[in-house]
Amino acid sequence: MILKDLPNxxxxxxTELYVFRALYTSSEYSLYFFKSNIFVRxxxxxxxxxxxxxxxxxxxxxxxxxxxxxxxxxxxxxxxxKELFFFIDEIQESLEA
Numbered sequence: 001m002i003l004k005d006l007p008n009x010x011x012x013x014x015t016e017l018y019v020f021r022a023l024y025t026s027s028e029y030s031l032y033f034f035k036s037n038i039f040v041r042x043x044x045x046x047x048x049x050x051x052x053x054x055x056x057x058x059x060x061x062x063x064x065x066x067x068x069x070x071x072x073x074x075x076x077x078x079x080x081x082k083e084l085f086f087f088i089d090e091i092q093e094s095l096e097a
Contacts, residue, residue: 018061025066029074032081033066 022030033039042064047054
């Protein structure tokens with residue numbers, strides 16, 4: 001999730017959130033990376049926790065190679081992902097109609 005423009009500038013969460021401050025990447029680019037198959041595949045098999053509260057270990061986050069293209073390329077990647085999601089949503093809607 002991306003938290004922006006909070007009234008008091010503070011966010012809260014539960015179950016061991018690791019805060020990622022996007023200093024060299026856009027927030028959306030960072031979010032898409034953390035939702036990517038590359039990141040998820042790296043995490044599978046390393047989850048810890050009980051009663052369905054599966055968590056990514058801090059070590060995985062610290063050790064993963066995070067690609068940081070120039071900001072213009074990050075914007076292009078985010079725009080392309082949004083475009084593709086839009087088409088997927090349209091296809092899904094047409095199949096449900």
